[in-house]
Amino acid sequence: MSGFLSYRYREIEPYTAGEQPQDRQYIKLNTNESPFPPSPKAVEAVTKAAVEGLKLYSDPVSRKLRKAIAAFWGLDESEVVATNGSDEALALAFIAYCGGGEGIASPDISYGFYPVLCGLLGLDNEVIPLKKDFTIDVDAFCATKNHVVLANPNAPTGLALSLAQMERILVANPDRIVIVDEAYIDYGGQSCIPLIPKYNNLIVVQTFSKSRSLAGARIGFAAGQKALMEDFDKIRDSLNPYNINTLSERIGVAAVEDKNYLEACVAEIVKTRAYTANALQKLGFEVLPSIANFLFARHPKLTGKQYYLALKKEGVLVRHFDKDRIRDFARISIGSREEMEILLEKTEKILKGEIAL
Numbered sequence: 255m256s257g258f259l260s261y262r263y264r265e266i267e268p269y270t271a272g273e274q275p276q277d278r279q280y281i282k283l284n285t286n287e288s289p290f291p292p293s294p295k296a297v298e299a300v301t302k303a304a305v306e307g308l309k310l311y312s313d314p315v316s317r318k319l320r321k322a323i324a325a326f327w328g329l330d331e332s333e334v335v336a337t338n339g340s341d342e343a344l345a346l347a348f349i350a351y352c353g354g355g356e357g358i359a360s361p362d363i364s365y366g367f368y369p370v371l372c373g374l375l376g377l378d379n380e381v382i383p384l385k386k387d388f389t390i391d392v393d394a395f396c397a398t399k400n401h402v403v404l405a406n407p408n409a410p411t412g413l414a415l416s417l418a419q420m421e422r423i424l425v426a427n428p429d430r431i432v433i434v435d436e437a438y439i440d441y442g443g444q445s446c447i448p449l450i451p452k453y454n455n456l457i458v459v460q461t462f463s464k465s466r467s468l469a470g471a472r473i474g475f476a477a478g479q480k481a482l483m484e485d486f487d488k489i490r491d492s493l494n495p496y497n498i499n500t501l502s503e504r505i506g507v508a509a510v511e512d513k514n515y516l517e518a519c520v521a522e523i524v525k526t527r528a529y530t531a532n533a534l535q536k537l538g539f540e541v542l543p544s545i546a547n548f549l550f551a552r553h554p555k556l557t558g559k560q561y562y563l564a565l566k567k568e569g570v571l572v573r574h575f576d577k578d579r580i581r582d583f584a585r586i587s588i589g590s591r592e593e594m595e596i597l598l599e600k601t602e603k604i605l606k607g608e609i610a611l
């Protein structure tokens with residue numbers, strides 16, 4: 255620490271992002287990126303003229319992108335704000351709605367960015383344990399007096415709540431904001447976006463980093479009723495008024511308009527997920543029934559760390575969380591079929607002792 259760091263932030267613990275190592279070529283199954291390139295239409299959007307256009311500031315409201323996202327989801331343009339990745343949407347939502355003395359309730363096992371944001375913003379984080387089977391305790395979230403943030407499907411478990419369960423939480427917390435982080439919704443979950451007209455306390459956050467293969471373009475959005483989005487925009491304009499760069503806006507519009515490509519990529523991941531889960535189970539793994547683009551799995555003969563380290567030595571990266579209750583698990587992103595076959599082949603060798611721990 256420099257000594258200049260503001261006293262407010264001396265205790266913060268920053269988010270630990272998944273490894274992006276440069277030392278060798280890995281099969282990257284650790285950060286839930288897509289194995290497929292972005293839509294060819296998104297690639298075509300990066301023209302020479304578009305790059306030359308970078309000399310000007312981007313549109314401060316990213317109108318074209320908002321319009322395209324709103325059209326995709328059947329929303330009004332006033333119900334969507336585009337953001338620099340969904341992490342920015344989460345940060346802006348926490349700042350905009352959660353500073354009134356209440357804390358934020360989130361599960362003990364979920365996306366690590368929520369407690370980090372609470373720490374940064376000085377908000378109380380009410381930690382509600384997942385149930386024994388790693389599902390979200392809906393009753394406890396109904397009973398909280400705090401705002402709520404939930405990843406649906408949850409990460410790293412991949413387990414999701416139904417729309418009816420989400421509605422129970424929304425109804426039980428009419429004076430509290432419920433932020434639903436749908437980073438992985440396209441792989442099989444039910445989005446809460448259709449509930450927006452019904453609930454004035456609902457904010458849905460999504461990303462283009464996963465199913466749309468655009469993690470590096472940093473595109474996300476928040477959606478909610480018009481009044482909520484006006485407040486959200488006030489905060490965005492106070493922090494980062496040109497939050498979407500011109501190229502990302504063009505890429506994002508092309509990607510969201512290419513629904514066929516999205517559906518083809520998602521279908522392939524869903525197929526490969528079923529194949530991988532089945533093969534891991536045959537090797538003796540317990541695999542949670544994920545509906546995201548990753549699996550959360552443990553083996554009785556291996557710790558999560560042993561498995562992660564043995565795979566890493568072999569050039570396959572998965573994610574291990576050194577945390578109570580989930581220490582034995584590894585989170586494995588679904589890559590291409592070929593990548594998953596290599597993972598499975600290495601896993602079999604690890605279990606047979608042919609790859610040393």
Ligand SMILES: Cc1ncc(COP(=O)(O)O)c(C=O)c1O
Binds near residue numbers: 340365405435437
């Ligand atoms: C649950 C969840 N929410 C949000 C994000 C952030 O995504 P991005 O900022 O790339 O949109 C991630 C990234 O892995 C995630 O797992």
